[in-house]
Amino acid sequence: MTIASIEKVFVEDLTGLYGPEEAGSIAWLVIGFVCKINRSQYLNNKHGDLSGKELAIFYNMLSDLKKGVPVQYLMGETDFYGSVFKVNSSVLIPRPETEELVDWVLKDMKADKSGHEGLKMLDIGTGSGCIPITIKKYLPGVEVSAVDVSSDALAVAQENALLNSTEVRFIQDDILNPIVKWGKFSIITSNPPYVTLAEKEQMHVNVLDHEPHLALFVPENDPLIFYKAIAKFADSHLEAGGQLYLEINENLGQETVSLLKDSGFKDIELRQDLRDRDRMIKARLG
Template identity: 40%
Template sequence: MKLKQLKKNVIEALSEIYPSEEIHTFFFILSEKYLNLSRIETTLEAEQKINPRVLQKFETALRRLKNHEPIQYIVGGTEFYGLPFKVNEHTLIPRPETEELVEWIIEGAVSENKPDYRILDIGTGSGCIAVSLAKALPQASVFAMDVSLKALEMAKENARLNEVSVQFFQEDILKTGTLPQQYDVIVSNPPYVRELEKLKMKNNVLNFEPPSALYVSNADPLVFYRTISRLALRYLKPHGKLYFEINEYLSNELMKSLKKEGYPHIDLKKDFRGKDRMLQCRKK
């Protein structure tokens, strides 16, 4: 089979499930993974013959895509902030809006230009925030924690992949009363999707991404923010900053809670879709 026929087969197999643009993206991702061909090369090499072993890989990927499994889990990785990251069922797939949070933190750190700059990422998952910050801010000391040992294994692998130093440790933020030291920045992208919002989510998220990293109860959706903000009051250095990625529907409620906890200075920022997505706050 030639590459152009393989592309046609992929499009036909997925046409009733996914939009055309997304199917083409799947094909390019799989071609890069299994054939080491760039997007333009898939056109230039359209007459290339595909061996049976590679065809089998494409067929397996198509079966998984038909089951709505995320393409990132199928190929075992994705890109975040211009860097390669490995992901699996124990980690969330990094989102583009989180890149904006990383950029915001970097801008603040560069403008301050302080020595002994320390950053803590709480609930690091794949390590995308911590590793990206360590890569962009080589002068900083970056630390990251997660409750999941499996997630930490992946985060450590991503730190090695991107040749950065991040100190990882396991901790359940809802059960700990202390942090190891003082920090200039504490950042978290905690679980913030309420159970009631599951109806709006796609099967590729519902059925495959780790629930513990996504969902919070309807009764207390701000539990992680409240816990982290209270710890940050004690463990942020003077003039230190706390950054959160947030639920767009809970921005007002969260800001009220943070002001009550002792953060009078709060900056809310929208993501590229125009949704309330992240905030920065400083204690008194």
Template identity: 45%
Template sequence: MTLKELKTDFQNPLIGLYPSEEIQSFFNILSEEYLRLSRIEMALNPERIISEEASEKFQRALLRLKNHEPIQYILGETEFYGLLFKVNSNTLIPRPETEELVEFIISEQKLTAQNPQLTTILDIGTGSGCIAISLAKNLFNSKLSALDISNEALKIAQENANLNNAEVEFFQVDILKTKTLPKQYDIIVSNPPYVRELEKKQMQQNVLEYEPESALYVSNEDPLLFYRTISHLAKNHLRPNGKLFFEINEYLSEELNALLNSEGFRNIVIKKDIFGKDRMIKCSLNE
């Protein structure tokens, strides 16, 4: 089978299931992974002979894509903030907006860093570990800790820390049941579940069927449950002038602003993502 034939056999069954640009992207990504060919090399060598073993890999991936399984789970990895992360069905697939949250924290730290003191940071609901590990790799005078309710997610997070040579202390905690955190922190960050049940209809099929529900959804009746719980804990476990960062539901920014005010946080800043949606919030204690 030639590369050209492989491309046709792979792409045709996906027509109608995905946009044409996404189908092309799937083929390019898999070709880089399975064939070690760049897009230019593929364009220049359409008659290249493809081995039976490689062809079978594409067919297995095709079957999973036809069932709407995310390409990241098929590959078992994805890129986030310039780093490689392993992912599986126990972890959310890291999103670009979460990269923006990481960039927000890093930029804030670089702006406010006035002394060489160690910065202690806690990531709540770490999943794949993408936030904690990215911060550990980019904030050099920092000590990172991260927690999650899922032991399976924490196994992946530890693998990712090892993969990226990052030092992060992971521990298992149900944040909705704990009354305390291990110590005091300069920064607490969280990307908690914030998609309301009523918003499920806006989600893509691959998210609905494959990504862990416990990391995504909250009830319509109490959509700020995690934010309220975490902010209450943060009040008692942030050092003076400590900061709290959240990724947020774009539709609930004002409600969250009011919640943080009621909890005694000040200097509340709501930040929009690149699409102009309210997606991040920062606040502080005692400033």
């Protein structure tokens, strides 16, 4: 069987679950991963025969994909802001909107004429570590820390810091009931859980059945529980004039703005992602 033939099999078998466009994207990701080729190499070799070992890997992955297992978990890695990050079922798969949040932070910090050397940053609910590691990678002069309640997630994050040759301080703590004696930070970032139980019914099976619920869901009667905790934490641990950057629930943009305003934050900016959804907020303390 050729590479082109296995691509056709993947698209045909996965279109019912993912739709034709996403099925095609998944097929290409698996081809690149298994055959270790880039797009141009694929175009030049798509009629080349696959080995028996490669075919076995393809069909094993296809079987799992048809059950809804995310392709990134099967590969054990994903791309984020130009870097490779290890992922498994202990962490959320980094999303494009999180890249947009990171890009916002980096551009603001680079534009700050006072410089960023020696600044301290904390990422709350770090998961794979994609936010703090990327910021540290592009701004090595910033002292970066990250916290998560999950020891399994922190193990993945630590592996990613090594993979990307960055030094990030990882600490286990629960932002809802913090016990660590934290210092002061110039910047706090977070992509906390924010999916309500009502929204759970609209989620794709590959997210609902395979990504960690601890990092996704919040109580229906208190959807901003983590934002309240982060605002309270930031009030004590952000320096005067420090910045808070948050990824948010697109359906709760104005509610999150009001929460931060009531918590004493200034210069609150609600930003849309590339699909025009309310997905990010920046706010200044005092």
